[in-house]
Amino acid sequence: MEEKKLRQYDFITAVGLILFSIWELAQAFKMPMKDTYGGVQSEWYVSPALLPLIIGGGLMLLGAILLVNAVRSGGAASFFEAVGKSGKVKMTEPTRRVITVVFAFVSFIYLMIPHVDFFLSISLFLFYISASFYPDSDDFRKKMTFQFLLGMIALLILVVTGLEGVLKGILSYNVDILALLFLIYLNIYSRIMARKMDIQRKLIRQVTWISILVPLVRYSAISFWCRYP
Amino acid sequence: MGFLEPLQIFLMSIVGLIANPVNILILFGSVIMGIIFGATPGLTATLGVALLTTLTYGMDVSTAMVALMGIYVGGVYGGSYTAVLVNIPGTAASAATALDGYPLARKGQAGRALGLTTTASAIGTVIGMVFVVLLSPVISALALEFTSFEFFLLALFGIVISGTLTSQDLVYKGWIAGLIGLFLATIGRDSLQFFPRYTFGMSELEGGLDLVPVLIGAFGIPQIMQTIRDNFKISETSEFKKILPEWKTIGKNIPAILRSSLIGVGIGAVPGIGEDIAGWVSYGTAKKASKHPEEFGKGAVEAVISTETANNSCIGGAMIPLLNLGIPGSPPAAMLLGAFMLHGIQPGPMLNIDRPTFVLEITAILLLASIAMWVSGIFLSKQVVKVLKVPTSLFMPIISVLCIIGSYALGMRVFNLYLMLPIGIIAYFLTEMKYPIAPLIIGVILGDMADQNLRRALMVSQGSFMPVLQRPVSLVLVLVILILIAGQIPAFQKLQAGVKAGVLSLFKKKQGSADNA
Numbered sequence: 114m115e116e117k118k119l120r121q122y123d124f125i126t127a128v129g130l131i132l133f134s135i136w137e138l139a140q141a142f143k144m145p146m147k148d149t150y151g152g153v154q155s156e157w158y159v160s161p162a163l164l165p166l167i168i169g170g171g172l173m174l175l176g177a178i179l180l181v182n183a184v185r186s187g188g189a190a191s192f193f194e195a196v197g198k199s200g201k202v203k204m205t206e207p208t209r210r211v212i213t214v215v216f217a218f219v220s221f222i223y224l225m226i227p228h229v230d231f232f233l234s235i236s237l238f239l240f241y242i243s244a245s246f247y248p249d250s251d252d253f254r255k256k257m258t259f260q261f262l263l264g265m266i267a268l269l270i271l272v273v274t275g276l277e278g279v280l281k282g283i284l285s286y287n288v289d290i291l292a293l294l295f296l297i298y299l300n301i302y303s304r305i306m307a308r309k310m311d312i313q314r315k316l317i318r319q320v321t322w323i324s325i326l327v328p329l330v331r332y333s334a335i336s337f338w339c340r341y342p
Numbered sequence: 343m344g345f346l347e348p349l350q351i352f353l354m355s356i357v358g359l360i361a362n363p364v365n366i367l368i369l370f371g372s373v374i375m376g377i378i379f380g381a382t383p384g385l386t387a388t389l390g391v392a393l394l395t396t397l398t399y400g401m402d403v404s405t406a407m408v409a410l411m412g413i414y415v416g417g418v419y420g421g422s423y424t425a426v427l428v429n430i431p432g433t434a435a436s437a438a439t440a441l442d443g444y445p446l447a448r449k450g451q452a453g454r455a456l457g458l459t460t461t462a463s464a465i466g467t468v469i470g471m472v473f474v475v476l477l478s479p480v481i482s483a484l485a486l487e488f489t490s491f492e493f494f495l496l497a498l499f500g501i502v503i504s505g506t507l508t509s510q511d512l513v514y515k516g517w518i519a520g521l522i523g524l525f526l527a528t529i530g531r532d533s534l535q536f537f538p539r540y541t542f543g544m545s546e547l548e549g550g551l552d553l554v555p556v557l558i559g560a561f562g563i564p565q566i567m568q569t570i571r572d573n574f575k576i577s578e579t580s581e582f583k584k585i586l587p588e589w590k591t592i593g594k595n596i597p598a599i600l601r602s603s604l605i606g607v608g609i610g611a612v613p614g615i616g617e618d619i620a621g622w623v624s625y626g627t628a629k630k631a632s633k634h635p636e637e638f639g640k641g642a643v644e645a646v647i648s649t650e651t652a653n654n655s656c657i658g659g660a661m662i663p664l665l666n667l668g669i670p671g672s673p674p675a676a677m678l679l680g681a682f683m684l685h686g687i688q689p690g691p692m693l694n695i696d697r698p699t700f701v702l703e704i705t706a707i708l709l710l711a712s713i714a715m716w717v718s719g720i721f722l723s724k725q726v727v728k729v730l731k732v733p734t735s736l737f738m739p740i741i742s743v744l745c746i747i748g749s750y751a752l753g754m755r756v757f758n759l760y761l762m763l764p765i766g767i768i769a770y771f772l773t774e775m776k777y778p779i780a781p782l783i784i785g786v787i788l789g790d791m792a793d794q795n796l797r798r799a800l801m802v803s804q805g806s807f808m809p810v811l812q813r814p815v816s817l818v819l820v821l822v823i824l825i826l827i828a829g830q831i832p833a834f835q836k837l838q839a840g841v842k843a844g845v846l847s848l849f850k851k852k853q854g855s856a857d858n859a
Contacts, residue, residue: 119511122775130518137525137540144537158800161532161539164793168528171521175514182512207571214567215767222746222759239739246570246735319736327740331747 120188121195127183130176138169206251213258217242220265228272229292232328237296240324244303247320248312256306257299264295296324348475351699355706358404365408372412373714374722378729379413380420381432384569385741387417387617388561391677393741395554395684396748403685407707410681414674415467415711418617418654419719422459423726426646427452427582435617435656438625438649445641453582458643459650460719461587462599466651467712469603470610470658471705474665478694478701481666485691490799491810495819497792500669502826504614504781511776513830519772520781526551526765527789534797546757553680555749555758556765556786561673562745563766564773566738574734585723587716595647598628606652610659614784616672617653624652658708665689665701669788676783 144162145155157163183189217238225234241261245254271277271288280287300321307317359365372394379390390413398406421436426443436443439459446455488496501524505516529540530550541547592599602624609620628648629638638645660671668690670676682689693700718726749762769779803809810816828834 119776123512126775140540144539145535155535156801156805158805159534159797161535161537163797163800164524164789165528165539168521168525172518172525175518175521178514179512179518210571210573211567211770214570218563218742218763218766222763226756226759235743239743242739242742243736246573246739247733249573249735323736323740327743331743 117187117191120183120186121192122188123179123186124183124188124192127176127180130172130179134169134173134176137165137172141165141169209251210246210254213245213254214242216258216262217245220261224265224268224272225292228268228277228288230286230289233289233292233296235328235331236324237292237299239327240296240299240303240320243320243323244299244317248307248316250310250312253303253306253310253312257303260299260302264299267295268292348702351702352475352706355699355703356710359408359706359710362405365405368405368409369412369710369714370718372409373416373711373718374726376413376416376418377420377423377715377718377726380417380436381423381726381730382420382734382737383424383430383432383574384565384734384738386433386561386565386674387414387420387435388673388677389558389565389741389745390414390417391674391681392554392558392561393744393748395677395681396751398681399684399751403687404703406681406685407704408710410678411704411707412711412714414678415654415657415708415715416718417674418657419460419463419650419715420726421653422463422650423456423723424730426455426459427727427730433618435621435653436649437618438621439646439653441625441639442642442645445639446643446646447582449641451641453585454588455646456582456723457586457588457720458591458646460585460716460723461589461592462647462650463654463719464712464716465592465599466603466606466654467657467708467715469600469651470607470655470661471708471712472658473607473655474658474661474701474705474708477662478666481662482691482694482701485667488691488815489809489813490795490802491813491816492819494792494795494799495810495816495823496667496669497788497795499819499823500613500784500788501781501792502823503612504784505778506826506829507612507615507619508778508780509776510778515775515777516781519777519779520785523782523785523787524789524792526556526782526786528793533790533794546755550790551761551786552755552758553683553786555762557677557680557783558745558749559762559765560769560779560783561677562741563763564770564779566742566745567766567770568773569734569738582723585720587720591643592647595644598631598644598648599651601627601631602648602651603655606655607659607662609652610656610671611662613663613669613671613788614673614676614780616660616674616780617656620652620656620659621649624648654712661704661708665693665704666691668791670784673780673783676780676787679787 141162144160144165146157146160146162147155221234221238225237229237241257245257248254268288271280271291277288280291284290300317303317303320304314306312307314359369375394376387376390379385380387391410394409394413398409401409417433418435421431421433422439422443424430424432425436425440426447429440429444431437431440443455443459446452501520502517505518505520506513507516509516525540527550529547531538531541531548538548605624605627606617606620609615609623610617625638625645625648628644629635632638632642632644634642656672657674660675663669663671664675664679666689668679668688670679679689687693687697687700745762746759749758750756769782772782773779799809800806810820829838
């Protein structure tokens, strides 16, 4: 990262750190200091707040030093300048790739794992993330992300509206069946798109195999050998 | 215990381990896995140890240690493959190796360069192991004399020195990372009064944060994100026919090997400082000591041997504070600490009393791992290079799944996953903003030790800090911490430079007058 940008980020981090340390210290001051807790008369030096106070104080001091350095080195000025021009800022391709990875992780951990079968969750996650990056085409990745996003929105609606419970009441594996259908749909869609976009079909085939074999290995060999659940 | 008894335990441990074919299989398997992890840019020995930790959950302690030490040794060595063959170090530890390893490969000597890195790494590991055996009883005995103040200061020293030496930008960014780590360690009920700190009323947080998901999140997730973001590809690797050990060249470089081993062990023993720094320091020292420094950077054999010896001897160095003080010497050692705890082993001064043979067993495993690494390196290198050609965009999603399974498997808590991801994302941004992650991890690991010992010490002294000044070890630690902190203040830096210049001029004057006389 270039120096100017680094100092800009230092400015934001410093402000964030100072705010965080204020919150941390405020919480620490709520902890028992010299009063009794659990029937035990406490002293300041045995208080559970002792280390949090040191940490909060240290973070505040270092945050202030970072802030001063960011202001002196022009980080604050260039930050405000960048904020003023924020309409012109374009998202770079690497940033989009990072967002895709984070989106895949978030939907896998917070949405799929609690509501969909673990095997299917891993398969979906692996298929989406591998198909997005392995063919090395930004357009293909965007199309896959859009389809996956639609699927995740549908799952979110099922969860939020309580439809998931209703479906499970009818047949306990209903959500899993929907996830399986979504996986098949993604597979077909990626093949059609690959053909349209001149992407080798071999790549999609390899991604499909990986999305099936990895959870299969996890379920058979590893769960037996390492006594996983 | 005399000399023969530890030797007997050491040999018995080796016999016991190799008598079980499963151990041999696991040893070679984990070493090769380590080499692949080390050789693949984006994967590191730390991540390898982290992921394997969860797989060792159902194993007995000895077998688990064989697997973990195997992947650690293999991981540190494996980085040299891509450093030599494609000029891209697989791990930061082998960054210095690339400077001269790759020019050697360009001269058509890739096999020779890999042979030298393999043998130097094996020798480095063995020398590191010797230091573990020699220094552990001394440090352990010394640590038994430590009071709570010393343990608190040791934890603080670990965080400060790790923050100071690992920061690539402003030094205090390392300290900030350390303090964030300490904060994470305070989450949960405190161990003296059981008061819930920063739990937000969530029962899942009352027991504190599980170490393994935090480590996987902090080390694994940022690496996955960075590798996928940069769309890293290995295009062509330098060709080689055979890997040759070249004992003659090794024999000629014995002084460099010994020097680099000492550097590696010394740096490894400093909390939180990893194999990468050992490699660079050793490279710099080798260049200064060399009769032909002009050859460095153009394929100097001495440079390759020095860096690889140092980064692998660092493993032994990192094990010394880990086993005897409970303070990890390097990021992979931090992960090993988590693995030890998972298997019911509490490293620290009491380890030699609770498990008198454990340190010797670990050294026996280190010796076996270095042999397995040498054999695998010499005979299986071509196969490893083939694995390197698997695209990272296919490899990384599988690693992501392993990270997730690994975090979940320990304790079978989905909550660990909820925790791992935010920590990973925060660690990614911190890394991008040049905050080192090692001090954060050291903070998380040593937080509890710092908290408990500070309060215990003050309880004994009735709130007085005077014992710190009355005990020599505490006093030394306080002074070192103060110098490290003050060293960042411009006024102190000027004073330091002035004193240095004064001492040097005085020395020169004395030398000049002696020459005249």
